[in-house]
Amino acid sequence: MTGSMARTAGSHSDITGPRVAQAALRLFAQHGYAAVSMRQIAAEVGVQAGALYNYTPDKQSLLFDLMRGHMDELLAARAALPLPAGPLARLEDFTRFHIRFHLERPDAVFVSYMELRNLTPANFAVIEGLRRRYEDELEAILRAGVAAGICAVTDTKITTLAVIAMLTGVTTWYRAAGRLSVPQVETIYWDMVRRAVAA
């Protein structure tokens, strides 16, 4: 107990860091990156503005780290799941995963889709690369479905983007306090996706 408890008063590196990221995420989602000042973030954490620079070199890095963290988590969560056999089962699995994952972190989703304009070109390229990797998995599923004669899709790339746009749109209206559970929402969307692409 003594080791970890012995700490200079006012020194909270291990808890302040995550709190800075959390506050930035919430405020960026609510007001937008450009509309939020470092002072607002500091006030939300309960420190002075200067103290933030112990945790981020600048405001841009704060945004980029949030977005990269979100995309890394997305790809890692997807890679951690076992792959069902057959294109249709994989498509259902992808659909349900996408909705579930996105509904669990609405702020991160919102920031990652809305603040791409505010990334530097280099940071933008990194995020786009990660997003592309995610989209490629869905496109591969659709292509396998077409090859197996299970899916009737003329343009797998456009269909990929259309399906993802439809699924991500769920974050704009879903409320946990509403009448539908997440699995019920998954089923409604899976029903539409299946009919839209099945042969």
Next chain:
Amino acid sequence: MTGSMARTAGSHSDITGPRVAQAALRLFAQHGYAAVSMRQIAAEVGVQAGALYNYTPDKQSLLFDLMRGHMDELLAARAALPLPAGPLARLEDFTRFHIRFHLERPDAVFVSYMELRNLTPANFAVIEGLRRRYEDELEAILRAGVAAGICAVTDTKITTLAVIAMLTGVTTWYRAAGRLSVPQVETIYWDMVRRAVAA
């Protein structure tokens, strides 16, 4: 000729006004409302910052007028079209109209979807009311389709939002210089919408 040409040098109210709106729209779409300064807008128009206030009382009105103008145009364009007979024909008409209209004004679409957070609560309510009226037309079509046994949709409200999200997503990837024409894109999306909701 004399009447309309007789004008004080440096006085261009009738052409500067539209140019201010145009410049604001382009800059808001590219960088975001909060990231754009009145001085940037003025520079794009070719005047000094103070001159902008001959055309807008403040920056917020500039944003609100752009968004309200876009929604008014959307509803007016929709209302101006003849209604095809039958739910399925109306659904196809709505689908093609939505894609065509949105691809014709990508900046206005982008601003209207991304800058809702930056509206004052009163202005937000107005825009949401207009958007709701547009969504209601699609929901009415789906309900009529269900009543006629042509559509198989369990939740018309969710399906409405899902379809609109999918269709609007076209603006994120479509480029006029690409391989597909707008009518071809319309056909691809209509194929997906039809299969997703048809009985």
Next chain:
DNA sequence: GTCTATAAGTAGATAGAC
């Protein structure tokens, strides 16, 4: 690690000359 103080620059909006 956090504070206060500050540098250096920009924001929205207004006043008054022309």
Next chain:
DNA sequence: GTCTATCTACTTATAGAC
């Protein structure tokens, strides 16, 4: 109708005390 000049407030980021 547009300009220049300006007011007041706020911005990101840093320096140095503790």
